[in-house]
Amino acid sequence: MKPNLLAAAMSRALCCALLAPISFAAIANEAAPVASPDPKQLDSVVVQADIAYRNRTDATAPVLSYDLEYFQRFEPLTVGDMLKRVPSVAFVSDVLEYDGAQLRGLDPGYTQILINGKKVPGAGNDRSFFVDRIPAELVERIEIVRSTSANRSGDAVAGALNIVLRDAYEFDGKYVRAGALRFDDGEYKPTYGAVASGQVGEGRLLGGFNVQGRYNPKKKRSDRFEEPGGDFVDREDQDDTRDGDDYSANLSYTRDIGTGRLSLDGFYVRTDRTETEHSLEYNDPSSASRTNLLSVNDQREDIDQDNWSLGAEYVFDMAGGRTELDLDYARFDDDTTSTEEQDNYDDEDTPPSFDEREGTRTVTGTRDDEATFKLAHKRTWGASAFEFGVDFMGKQRDTSLATSEVDIDEEGESLPPYEEFERATSRIDERRIDPYLMFSGTSGTLAWEAGLRYESTDVDVAADDTKASNDYAVLLPSAHMKWDFTEQDRLLLSVGRTVRRPNFDQVLPLTLEEEFGDNDFTGNPQLDPERAWGVDFGYERRLGARGVFGVNVFYRDVKDLIEVVNTGEPSATALDDYDDEVEEFLDENPGADETTPGFPEFDPDSFVYTARNVGDGHVYGIEFDLSTPLTALGLPDTGLFVNYSWLDSSVDDAFGERRFNNQAKYVYNVGFIHDIRAWGMSFGASYRRQGDAYSRILAEEVTTHYDGDLEVFVEKRFGDSMSLRLTGSNLLDASKDEAFDKFDNAADQLDRDYDEYELESESSGPVFQLIARYSF
Template sequence: MKNFILSIVAMLTVSLSFSQISTLKGRVLDSNGFALPGATIQASPSGKAIVTDFNGFFTILNIEGEQTIKVSYIGFETVEKSVNISIGETQTLDFTLDTAISELSEVVVSGYQSGIVKGLNKQKSDLNVTNVVSADQIGKFPDDNVGDVLKRIAGVSMQGDQGEARNIVMRGLGPGLNAVTLNGDRIPSAEGDNRNVQLDLIPSAMISTIEVNKTLTPDMEADAIGGSVNLITRSNPSGFRASLTAAGGGQPIRTDGYNSNFALVIADKLSDRFSYTFSSTIQTKDYGSDNIEFEWNDPADWSSDGEIGEMDIRRYDVKRTRRSLSLNLDWNLNDNNQFFFKSIYNHRDDWENRYRMRVGSVDIDDMTVRIRRQTKGGINNSSNDATRLEDQKTQKFSLGGDHQFGKLGMDWKISTSIASENRPDERYVRYEQKNVPISDLDVSNPEFPSFVYVGNDWTNQSKFEYKKTEEAFKTTEEDNTSFSINFNLPYSVNDKFKFGLKHKDKSKMRNDVWHEYDNGLPNMDGVSNFDASITSYEAGKKYQSGMFMTAEALGNLKLIGTSDPNFDSYVMDEFAAGNYDADEQVTAFYAMIEDKIGDNLTLIAGARVESTKIDYTGYKFDEETMDTPADLGIVTGGSDYSNVLPNLTLQWDLNDKWNLNLALTQSLARPAYYDLVPYEYSNSDDQELALGNPDLEASLSTNIDAMVEYYFKGVGLLSLGYFNKNIEDWIYQYSTNDYIYNGVAGYEMQQLRNGEEATVNGIELTYQTKFLENFTFMGNYTITDSSTDKVEGRDDVPLVGQVDNMYNLSLAYETEKFFIRGSYNFADASLDELSDKAFEDRYYDEQSFLDVNANYRVNDKLSIFAEGKNLTNQPLRYYQGISTRTMQLEYYDISWNIGLKYDF
């Protein structure tokens, strides 16, 4: 089948490459030489119409004779030019647009509004439902990474890690149901157990445009039920550009905390044929977090074990450094053949020390607890510096071209990308004291429960006995290679037929190895130690953690290569069932028409076929009976399936101000690689069991979308949208306490399974406008609701990750030299993990963020800026069952930066 298709393509190429057609090419720029994407190009009397791409380019085929070319763009003056094109001739016609002046002589598009305008024009011209954020807008928010930018878009919320936005929730659907692409290709994931892309890994300064596709068209990858985020890097400059940004600041949760940020962009058009764009950033954050966690017992056990099974008091000291490089090259061989090379490299080092005091083994009768103190760090060398080092990298390289063979257009691209996470020489040391007396387990305020100790035993270093030291080496890697080719062929004035093919080869592996040292160290008073307690602990003064072995002492221990008989060179633990290898191939073919019906209605109709083949290798492990790697059972498996995904999209331009978008589409979400691996982890003594599921089906969603938009005469938008998603074979975590394993009943088992059907409904409202000459308001609100069927043991639970209410508000004031903006972001609570009973369900609590940033333009080249984030000190919080029952509470404090930007 594939060879047949390629043969047809080859014949079409040969037969059409010699036809003589007339072509008009050009580019639309603003008065500063920046591209204007989404500009409307109309030619008369031919009636042809087209819009500019992300770099402002346009091409009109089969256009001859005297033509008047009109370019219109929201917020800019409309421009017309005349051109005379001979048969078989290719001409170039460029446009430079000036900002529009209203009847009151008010400049509509100023520095800040230019970013809004570019996003609105691209959004208006897109046939699918999108939100577009340009680099100008990105730079006006205090957002260091792409995740922080995305949380300000309608229908989007983010899940955080150490105070930074990492995983995307779109239209109430969790990270596993959404896609992130870079210049149109999926980005591999550096995490071992899912397909999530770590959006805090990519600095916002590296991105030119963010396009959030809430509906898909057949020429897009279909693996996105909630939506697909496309990150577009800078390319194709119109002339020389260079800018340098430098900033510094702090995060006062740690007295010695600091932030620094440097960014450099250099771009130039060296000739009419060749241009380059180089971007680089380096960001460093030295900060931390204050954390408390609780494990709540089943009410049936409260009389003997108390309400709280475990309590953690955790102190994190964190340093993160991001380094990013990008080089994009564009080469126009001639009017009909263009080539490009795009590359990006992102590298984040995360150094962390954790000091954890864990209170457990609660005995209500004797009023005693067990206290464990654990220091987490790493080997004390030049790389780890006595910390846990998480070394994450993503890199992507693409080579492609755009070609015109008569009426037939063709583009192609070859891409390779790698994501990896390495955690070398990660170390843990644990000390323990049993039968520590307590006088009370205080749960009068379940948001902040605590233990009340008797005497000073809980802080007596001499009574804390050494238990063990562990060292881990962890590696995860995903490699992707893809090839795509697309063809488009016009068959009437403004109509075209488009088809294409894409093939992707992916491989993913995780290999974690643990070592253990059981004896050899004295009690805590005999090693180097320190008091990790913080008087101003964000969770409250009553949560003091006490003494711990220092990270430097842990890092200096001689572990690997020791001759001590107490050192176990390889530990068999539950991690052994977590290692795996997976290979996946996806081949997709699509065909679609884009048909303009009359003057105002545009139709996209087509389908995409995606065939998926995956093979994997995993392991079976019983903690009680297996002692060496030779004991592990190897399990293999695979699956092979295809999906036919029809697509119907309509856009009705009622007039220059009103747009109506309707779409009926299908999309899918593949299970995570590890979830498909038929691994088995069991503990026969405790009768605990975790299983992979090679029978998991990909989730298939039928989507209905409607969006009506009104674009104001100046700079502004009012839109109202509705969406419905009917998801078959959605995935949830099944739990039971009565599973039969190897003929033995009563196992506590967990496994991901397919539910029968889930439904999501939602409404989105967006309003943005400029008023009183200098003020700009932007706001959006999304409400969603979900329901599920056939969840074993549970009735009518919401979809995991679904957020009921989300909204963003921002107010900006701008003059010729000064700009200030305040922004507020809110997301409701959502179900994070489904258990076998409601009491044990885990929820991600509501969160809100208040940020302020300001900018002063000293002259045309130099600007000074300041920004403050998380001004309300919003913590990360999870709760169990009901909102007052805290499971985790983690504070990060505010952060601030001041800096300057110089444009050369």
């Protein structure tokens, strides 16, 4: 890494401040050990006596907090199911799949996913973490952190989603959970688990496990045309089924030692999933006859993923304040084998005759390790508080790819075994040192926080035999203000700078042929992160004893956007086409050379593209949320939940102005819960909808439309120890509809000279689940 005077100076200052003797007369006396309030009883998760509403936090930074009880009545299976109910979170996934969370509608890479306030590695090349990998049963609460602070990593342009797992300090008791899910095609899947927490020796221990059956049967249909409104080309009918199980466990131990508290925690999630697709392609828009059959395609993907994390934290009194030492290790493993086999038929014959059978097997392996260490110190200084610290992070991501292709010409014959594989490997190493300073305080009804974080990153990448390095650093100021100008009313203002680091596949020095139509793509190891200034301004009002209404306006000014640009080098397709053209000319003109009249000229129309920091963008919107009992209407046992977010943005790319890719125009949720106390019963419903999303990349443009999702539940409670819930989701048979504009190259895309126009629709049926919980 190149030497950096600012980073070195800040690091020395932090160390000196931490180790120096106390010399400030205004600093408060040494802090007392942390008090231990009574832990929350876990049986309240089993039998909820009251309807839970959004929490109103005392944080100076804008944070929305939702306890598990807020979601629990609808029995969410995963964190993804939970997040679909909170403001501004959208998903551009398959029907009934909630994996890559898009806060403010931006791509998942712009949203920082934290578990217990700490970064974790994930599957996505865009550094995103699939939130549907974490079962809801492990979660204590979800926090939406709308703006950055100096004591958190700055990778949060859209904001951060903090998934707080249950820990031994917060909970006491035990319960078991069991049930089943029924899907539209008659398939059943089990779900069961248990959680227990209590005093063990001089500390507290919490442990839990969960087994969740996962299943999603979908129907797809694609119609392809030469262009919008043009002649029909072909139709594809597809069955797509995702079948598997998720296994999870978490463990937490907390103990007071001396003037401090030691916390040990860990979680493990295993995903074992098989995805199968069966597709039939026809040359007629309605016929399913063999005389119209063009191809039969079968795909199978076997996915084995492991996420696990271990952490140790010790917070203790030191030097007139409170010092935190935090050591964490997280790992993600993904082993996926994908096999695609297809029978092709020649459309020039009537009926189409067998042409060939071909198969491709791809074996990918990814291992992503992150080790982090944090040293922080907090102390009071008169009426203010002062925090300083430094975060160290080492990340290593290894990826392997093996591909084998086979084919036969005889109908009915089996494909040869997949034996000869082309192999490629890559590795990315990142090292970060992030010192920070943060001040906070209160003055009457006004609370404030201001900080400065300096993030420096050293990156080494290697792909096969090619290696490259890069380093960059960025200064990230942040400030927050909270004004409680009445007992019910609050104003919040936040300003901060954030970053988004490049995608892994964008920095690898590999050339991928025909990555964008006929165009190739090569990675750029010298990419710097995108940088953004952001402002959030919000108003929040307490409604009665439990209700909250909030409105927030946000703006992000993003610089150094990473865009795909033309290197000017011809693509492999252009070179191959030219070689074929020359060969054909020489066959027709024996003995000709480049001086021969009519000899082909090399005029490529497809090129090699790469990624560079060349763009700017703006993101803005307004967010409303309301959760309140309807006491004013004489319905104290009815809770209303509403949130609505209007989202917009602008980016200039090579083809003009557009929104940020895949940003939904809006997203809203509305629902209610009614409690019949005399019967020990509750029921409720929720409806969710998000607006259309548009994406434009080189050679392809996609418009995505989702139908609304309706869910209902009914709950019966038996005493103080047992509850039974029946939940129905996707009751409107929601569909996902997409329109694909496809081109061969940039010139054709500008001229609207289509390679293909495709309309695809995907749907899935209702899902019902019956869940019983028993505490003891």
